[in-house]
Amino acid sequence: MRVLGVDPGLTRCGVGIVDGAPGKPLRLVHVAVLRTSPDEDIATRLLGIETGIEALMAEFTPDAVAVERVFAQHNVRTVMGTAQAGAIAIVAAARRGLPVALHTPSEAKAAVTGNGRADKAQVTMMVTRLLRLEAAPKPADAADALALAICHVWRGGAQARLEAARRAVRQTGSRS
């Protein structure tokens, strides 16, 4: 299973692609940060993120997309941008028929470190170790996107099957 993890943001949108399956070694496919300038208007910025994510999907053909679930507990302006950038990633995946899962930051941290409150250094260290990299992934702040992708490899399979089952039931229901 190839998973694209997206740590959404307007100014910096982390993207990490990982190959893996539960119980098997993980492999880093690609990691990057999509950037847009705060000097641009919101339409240009969202289009830039969409173009970047579309290009990644076309080049690396992930089987699933994991996006960080946003909470509004932080800075209000940041959260709005995060929600907007996340929506772009979610709909880009949906347009291609790819399953989309949302995982919270704590779920991603817990998946790679065992601790939902782990700090950035610990997450980066474990991502480096789990992907058997010789050095920490660069750019450094895309480690969260890789943690999301790894989280999804390990939890996502079950979630996707549940969701597929739920859709099947719903469709059967609406036909009857």
Added chain:
Amino acid sequence: MRVLGVDPGLTRCGVGIVDGAPGKPLRLVHVAVLRTSPDEDIATRLLGIETGIEALMAEFTPDAVAVERVFAQHNVRTVMGTAQAGAIAIVAAARRGLPVALHTPSEAKAAVTGNGRADKAQVTMMVTRLLRLEAAPKPADAADALALAICHVWRGGAQARLEAARRAVRQTGSRS
């Protein structure tokens, strides 16, 4: 100028299309509410909104899109959905090269009633009057989308020219 106004929301996304120009009579082209079910997953909902907005743009070919600017002062869950749905509308417009403007709810209310704190009934009454409709527009809660479109007809032209000028300056700057 034909303007598509979007009052974004996941469960109910108001859309209103108005023809007009500053100092000329306004004309209602189309009004509707795009709905998605809270029982669906977020990817399905955002894709539903995108499909609906794309269809409107294809059918009615607006010259500009006005989207309500979201603030995080209300219910946190609602605001996240509003930000996500708004992002879908913004990027759909940007993909077509249409200018996008954001107006606050107060700006839209002030444009049609003269009072930025006008209540829903007053906004609906003025939208009905300004568009010279025989009855209040239906569905009723798309009146906000029409108010946004009208607001944009009256203020948007100047904004769009400013933005175009700003881009031109920026591009000249980056070439030098």
